[in-house]
Structure formats: structure tokens, C-alpha cells
Amino acid sequence: MHINPLEKKWLFASLALVAVFLGSIFYTAFERNIHPPSHVETVDSAKLHLGGEFAEDKLGVVGQADGSVRVTLVAGRYGFYPRQMSVPAGRPVTFRIASMDVLHGVHVPMTNMGTMVVPGYVAQVTTVFPKPGEYPMLCNEYCGMGHDHMWSRITVVAADQWQPTATTKGSN
Amino acid sequence: MCDKDIKKLALAHLWVAFGAFGVASLLGFYQVVERSGLIPALKSPALYYGSVSTHGVLMAFVLTTFFIMGFGYHTAANNGAGFNRCAAWAGFWVAAVGTLLAALPLLTGNASVLFTFYPPMQAHPLFYIGATLLVVGSWVWCVLMVMAAGAWKQANPGAAMPLPLFATTGNAILWLWSSVGVALEVVFQLIPWSLGLVDTIDVGLARTLFSWTLHPIVYFWLIPAYIALYSFVPLAAGGKLFSEELARAAFVLIVVFGLPIGFHHLYMDPMQASGWKLAHGVGTYVVAIPTLITAFTVIASLEMAGRARGGQGLFGWIGALPWNQPMVLAAGLSLLMLLLGGFGGLVNASYAMNAMVHNTAWVPGHFHLIFAGTVVTLYFAVAYRLWPSLTGKAFRKPCLVLGQLWSWFGGMAILTTPWHILGLLGQPRRISSVEYDSPLVQSWGAYEAIMIAGGLVLLLSALLFVYNLASAHWQGEASGEDTVAYAEPLHPPGKIPALLNGYAVWNWVILLLMAASFGYPIAQFFLMKTFDSSPWGY
Numbered sequence: 001m002h003i004n005p006l007e008k009k010w011l012f013a014s015l016a017l018v019a020v021f022l023g024s025i026f027y028t029a030f031e032r033n034i035h036p037p038s039h040v041e042t043v044d045s046a047k048l049h050l051g052g053e054f055a056e057d058k059l060g061v062v063g064q065a066d067g068s069v070r071v072t073l074v075a076g077r078y079g080f081y082p083r084q085m086s087v088p089a090g091r092p093v094t095f096r097i098a099s100m101d102v103l104h105g106v107h108v109p110m111t112n113m114g115t116m117v118v119p120g121y122v123a124q125v126t127t128v129f130p131k132p133g134e135y136p137m138l139c140n141e142y143c144g145m146g147h148d149h150m151w152s153r154i155t156v157v158a159a160d161q162w163q164p165t166a167t168t169k170g171s172n
Numbered sequence: 173m174c175d176k177d178i179k180k181l182a183l184a185h186l187w188v189a190f191g192a193f194g195v196a197s198l199l200g201f202y203q204v205v206e207r208s209g210l211i212p213a214l215k216s217p218a219l220y221y222g223s224v225s226t227h228g229v230l231m232a233f234v235l236t237t238f239f240i241m242g243f244g245y246h247t248a249a250n251n252g253a254g255f256n257r258c259a260a261w262a263g264f265w266v267a268a269v270g271t272l273l274a275a276l277p278l279l280t281g282n283a284s285v286l287f288t289f290y291p292p293m294q295a296h297p298l299f300y301i302g303a304t305l306l307v308v309g310s311w312v313w314c315v316l317m318v319m320a321a322g323a324w325k326q327a328n329p330g331a332a333m334p335l336p337l338f339a340t341t342g343n344a345i346l347w348l349w350s351s352v353g354v355a356l357e358v359v360f361q362l363i364p365w366s367l368g369l370v371d372t373i374d375v376g377l378a379r380t381l382f383s384w385t386l387h388p389i390v391y392f393w394l395i396p397a398y399i400a401l402y403s404f405v406p407l408a409a410g411g412k413l414f415s416e417e418l419a420r421a422a423f424v425l426i427v428v429f430g431l432p433i434g435f436h437h438l439y440m441d442p443m444q445a446s447g448w449k450l451a452h453g454v455g456t457y458v459v460a461i462p463t464l465i466t467a468f469t470v471i472a473s474l475e476m477a478g479r480a481r482g483g484q485g486l487f488g489w490i491g492a493l494p495w496n497q498p499m500v501l502a503a504g505l506s507l508l509m510l511l512l513g514g515f516g517g518l519v520n521a522s523y524a525m526n527a528m529v530h531n532t533a534w535v536p537g538h539f540h541l542i543f544a545g546t547v548v549t550l551y552f553a554v555a556y557r558l559w560p561s562l563t564g565k566a567f568r569k570p571c572l573v574l575g576q577l578w579s580w581f582g583g584m585a586i587l588t589t590p591w592h593i594l595g596l597l598g599q600p601r602r603i604s605s606v607e608y609d610s611p612l613v614q615s616w617g618a619y620e621a622i623m624i625a626g627g628l629v630l631l632l633s634a635l636l637f638v639y640n641l642a643s644a645h646w647q648g649e650a651s652g653e654d655t656v657a658y659a660e661p662l663h664p665p666g667k668i669p670a671l672l673n674g675y676a677v678w679n680w681v682i683l684l685l686m687a688a689s690f691g692y693p694i695a696q697f698f699l700m701k702t703f704d705s706s707p708w709g710y
């Protein structure tokens with residue numbers, strides 16, 4: 001084996017570079033608790049409409065007793081239901097989404113609100129929207145010929161002006 | 173070593189590869205135009221998604237697989253490793269028939285499931301069966317390569333296997349391991365389901381199995397490009413390979429660590445827990461090391477060649493390099509694109525940062541730089557390098573060869589820069605037109621218009637590439653070139669440790685790593701109560 005001293009230096013530099021990247025990932029994961037949405041929970045996609053959390057009358061935005069907000073959505077070709085939502089700025093918002101048909105993805109551009117919506121599984125993601133405004137909530141996974149049209153509107157309002165629009169549990 | 177039959181075998185594979193590439197380039201151009209919305213008459217989601225599916229399958233599966241097989245047979249034969257030629261032709265025909273079978277539903281709009289198969293959207297069974305046959309044909313190649321390397325070692329006991337042969341064998345082993353995931357998905361899930369034998373399908377399991385294949389496949393495409401960087405580039409620049417031992421180590425690292433990292437494609441999926449995603453994320457960063465080694469060794473080899481040609485000072489050697497050599501030019505351009513694309517890849521691979529760019533236009537921007545930029549540019553260069561010996565004909569106008577490489581680079585720069593910006597502006601990747609009524613989307617239009625210019629340059633460059641090959645093959649003058657030479661290492665390898673001269677032990681390491689990284693994540697679907705998707709077509 002022949003390893004040039006220059007090669008050795010470069011190997012150490014490469015390892016150090018990778019260590020820096022991994023170090024920052026570990027720091028954000030373990031110290032700041034920042035993870036991608038990874039909620040291993042199954043749901044029967046074919047029976048969403050028959051009752052339970054994702055039944056028609058349970059969908060929407062709900063304020064929680066601890067000040068956080070929960071949004072329950074069904075994704076289906078071609079829309080997120082409900083189509084309009086209003087959430088407060090600066091407060092943790094947890095989205096729970098189930099697909100009633102194929103694979104979808106959800107993303108609010110310019111924010112880190114996003115997750116894949118896989119039929120058979122509940123997709124859950126928690127985020128905080130810092131700034132009030134109107135945002136499109138897009139389907140970002142190809143789901144059929146109408147995919148381009150699959151989007152809903154999410155309005156982020158200042159926390160003191162926010163009113164829950166859907167059924168509420170316990171908070172009011 | 174490389175007789176007429178081998179040349180015919182290699183040429184047959186390369187022409188299928190580059191024919192598919194030409195067709196796919198036309199579709200690519202159509203897509204940037206359609207997506208821009210500038211020509212309303214072109215607007216059609218059905219055509220668009222059919223076109224995206226066909227473009228992806230042709231580029232990612234047909235171009236690559238046939239190129240890798242043809243180049244691999246040629247490399248083995250040129251490095252003194254024999255194989256059964258009848259079996260090689262049988263593999264070619266199985267793969268070619270598979271490609272044709274898959275093309276029928278693709279071109280008639282009955283397989284618009286994109287190149288990742290996207291269950292529970294269902295394609296015609298012929299699509300899945302054709303894709304399977306393509307993979308089966310490639311398995312024939314893998315087995316022949318592994319056997320050829322074994323025969324070489326038996327005939328040359330104790331000797332160091334030639335680097336190109338060592339790397340090709342590694343690629344065959346990598347592909348055997350990595351294609352198992354998609355094979356399980358297609359054979360046990362997609363085919364029975366598309367034939368109507370079962371009604372429904374577990375999408376979480378299907379996506380997990382696909383992710384097993386989805387990242388190492390990138391290394392399957394990349395290894396032949398690295399072979400060109402190590403074996404052809406130093407020689408074309410007039411120098412030697414700086415380090416052959418480290419090159420071997422890089423190939424081993426890619427084969428071993430390329431495999432257990434597929435979950436970085438599932439970062440945003442709900443069915444795998446975060447610990448597994450983090451573990452695969454760590455592996456993803458580890459596999460950046462062989463690429464850093466490759467960049468170093470290739471640049472060091474180029475620097476030695478440049479200094480030997482009289483280049484002086486810190487950067488003077490760069491100007492002294494023979495940039496009119498297609499192989500040297502391709503190396504320079506592809507390393508540049510690898511650097512930029514690699515940066516984008518680090519963002520994608522970042523466990524949490526990925527959320528900002530996941531499924532946005534950033535992603536195709538990134539992988540077009542890496543795949544269409546780095547990998548395909550080196551495929552071009554390999555074709556230009558092999559053509560005079562394969563066909564016996566010389567290129568009539570070398571300036572057209574250089575112009576083609578430059579235009580491909582220019583087109584990629586024009587296409588991928590706005591693509592990355594659109595990603596940061598939140599544009600999703602797989603849409604055929606922008607339908608969102610939001611002020612945000614108004615900032616997207618100008619970038620899409622620029623992308624049309626990039627697509628046009630790339631289309632012209634692709635057609636020029638096919639023209640260059642065809643005109644040399646059928647109208648070129650005799651090249652007088654019969655064999656292909658490989659770069660000599662600066663230090664002859666001498667005694668190589670067994671670990672860097674074969675993969676026997678590494679296969680066991682891979683088995684352990686795969687069991688650790690995919691064992692429970694696949695088993696969980698059989699341990700917990702899962703629900704399939706709704707039946708298709710109801």
C-alpha cells in the first residue's frame with residue numbers, strides 16, 4: 001500500500017468536513033429536537049368517512065387547552081378538506097392528515113410545513129408560522145391528472161385576532 | 173483482447189442507450205415548454221405526465237443500464253477477463269424486449285406513474301413486466317462480470333486486479349444488492365396487484381422497498397463515470413493516475429456504504445420512525461467521502477499532468493492542460509457540476525433542512541446537475557473515447573465534439589440555476605402547470621421562461637451528440653485505432669491487500685449493514701396492524 005502524505009491530509013480534511021455536517025445535524029436533532037415528520041401511525045384509508053377523527057364533521061381547526069392548535073385534514077383527489085383554514089401566528093400548529101385515495105404530499109411554500117401523505121398512515125407535522133399572511137397549501141406529490149389543481153388556502157392571522165373556525169374541544 | 177464480437181456487443185448496447193437518450197431529450201424539451209404555460213395550445217396534463225414518465229424511464233433506466241452493460245463488457249474484455257458471449261447477448265435481448273414492452277403502455281399514456289412507479293397509482297401490467305425484464309437482463313450482466321473477475325483472479329493468482337475491472341465488478345455487486353428492493357416490490361406487490369390477483373397494496377411497504385434501490389442506483393450510474401475519471405482522464409491529460417490504492421478504497425466505500433442509506437428519500441414519509449431516518453442520514457454523509465477522495469485524486473492527477481506540460485504556479489497547471497481533449501474537457505466540466513450538485517445534495521440529505529426543499533423544483537435541479545450533468549457528460553466522453561476503436565472510424569469534425577460538450581454544460585447551467593431558485597421559492601416539482609391563485613406564484617414565471625432556453629440548448633446538444641456518433645460510425649474515415657488504453661498509476665500497485673482486490677468479505681459487511689438498516693423497518697409492516705390503500709379503479 002502506498003499512501004501519499006498529501007492524501008492523508010485530504011482524508012483527514014474530508015473526515016473533519018463530514019464530522020462538522022453530522023455534528024450540526026446531531027445538535028439540531030438532540031438539543032433542539034428538530035426532526036422530520038415521523039409519526040408511525042396507521043389508519044384505514046377506505047373508512048375515513050365512516051367515523052372517527054377524520055370523519056367529515058371533525059375536520060378543521062381546533063384550539064387546544066394548552067394554547068396550541070390542531071388542524072385535521074383529509075387529502076383526496078384533488079383537494080385538501082377543508083379548503084380554507086385560518087391559524088394563529090407564533091403558536092404551535094399540529095397538522096394531522098390522512099389520504100383517502102392515493103399518495104399526496106403537502107407543503108406550504110417558504111415554510112417548513114410539509115409532509116408526505118401516504119394512504120394507510122396518518123401524517124403528522126407540527127410547525128409555527130411566524131408571519132401572518134395568505135399561503136397556498138399545495139399538494140407536492142403527483143397524484144393524477146388533476147394534481148396541478150390540488151391546493152387549499154391557509155390564512156395565518158395575528159394570534160390575538162385568531163378565532164377557531166371549526167368545532168372546538170375544551171378550549172372555549 | 174477486444175475482438176470484433178465484443179465490439180459488436182458493446183456497440184449494440186451503446187446504441188440502444190443513446191437512442192433512448194435522444195428520444196428522452198425531445199420529451200425533456202417538451203416538458204419545459206409545456207410547464208411554462210407560454211403556449212396554451214400545448215397544455216395537457218395527460219401528455220405532460222406521460223412524457224415525464226417516459227423521459228424518466230428512458231434516461232434513468234434505459235440509457236444507464238444499457239450504457240453500463242456495454243461499457244462493462246468492453247472493460248472486462250479489454251482487461252483480460254473473459255465471459256460467455258451467448259449469455260451476454262441473451263441478457264441484451266431480454267433487456268431490449270423488456271424496454272419495448274414497457275414502452276408500449278408508456279407511450280400510450282397507460283403507465284403515467286413516473287419512473288418511481290408511484291403506487292397506488294396503477295400502470296398497465298406490461299409496464300411492470302417490461303421493467304422487470306430490463307432488470308433481469310442487467311442481472312445477466314452482473315453475474316457475467318462477477319464470474320469474469322473470478323476467472324481473472326484464478327488465472328493471475330496474487331496479482332492486483334486492473335482498476336477498471338475491479339470497479340466494474342464492484343458495480344455489478346452493488347447492482348445485484350440494490351436491485352433486490354425494487355424486485356421484491358414489483359414481483360410481490362405491483363405485478364400481482366396490476367394483474368388483479370390482489371385488490372390492494374401496502375404503499376408504505378412499497379415505498380420502503382423502493383427506497384432500498386433508489387439511492388444505490390445513483391452509484392450504479394456513477395461508478396462508470398468514476399471509472400472514466402480514474403482510467404481515462406489522467407491518460408488523456410498526458411499524465412498518470414495519482415493513487416490507485418485510494419481509488420480502490422473509494423470504490424469499496426461506495427459499494428458498501430451506497431447501500432444502507434435509502435431512507436433519506438423517505439425523510440418526509442410518515443411510516444418510518446425518525447431514528448431510522450437519522451441512521452440512514454449518517455450513512456449518507458459517510459458515502460460523501462469516496463466522492464471527496466475521487467475529486468482529490470482526479471484533480472491531483474490533472475495537476476501532475478499540467479505541470480508535466482510546463483504549467484507553473486498555483487493555478488498555471490490548469491491552463492497547461494489539453495482542454496481540446498474531449499476526455500479532459502468532460503472531466504473539468506463534470507467536476508464543476510459535481511461540486512455544485514453535491515452542495516445541493518448536502519442540503520437534501522440534511523435530516524431536518526430537507527423539509528424546506530422536499531419535492532420542490534430544487535430536487536430535479538439538483539439531480540439534473542449530478543446525473544444529467546456529471547454522469548451523462550462522462551458517458552458522452554466515454555462514447556467519444558471508445559468510438560474510434562469500436563467502429564474503426566474517426567470523428568470528422570473534432571470541433572463538433574468539443575462544441576457538444578460545452579453546449580451540454582451551458583444548457584445545464586441555464587436550466588438548473590432557475591430550477592434551484594424556483595425550489596427555494598416553493599414551486600413543487602411534479603406539476604404540469606401553475607394553477608395556484610396566490611401572489612407568490614407570480615415570481616415563478618420569469619424563471620420558467622429561462623428554463624425553456626436551457627432546455628433548447630440541451631436538446632440541440634443531445635441531437636448533436638447522436639449526430640456526432642452516427643456520422644462517425646457510418647461516414648467517418650478509418651481511425652486506425654484498435655485498442656483502448658487505461659491510465660497507469662504513479663506507483664505500480666504491487667502487493668495489494670486482499671480487501672482491496674476483491675469483494676468476498678465486503679459482501680458479508682453489506683449483508684450485516686442491510687439487515688441492521690432495513691431489517692426492522694421492513695419487518696414492522698408485518699408486525700403492526702397496517703391498512704392497504706383503497707382498491708384501484710373503484
Ligand SMILES: [Cu+2]
Nearest residue numbers: 104139143150
Ligand atoms: Cu395530490
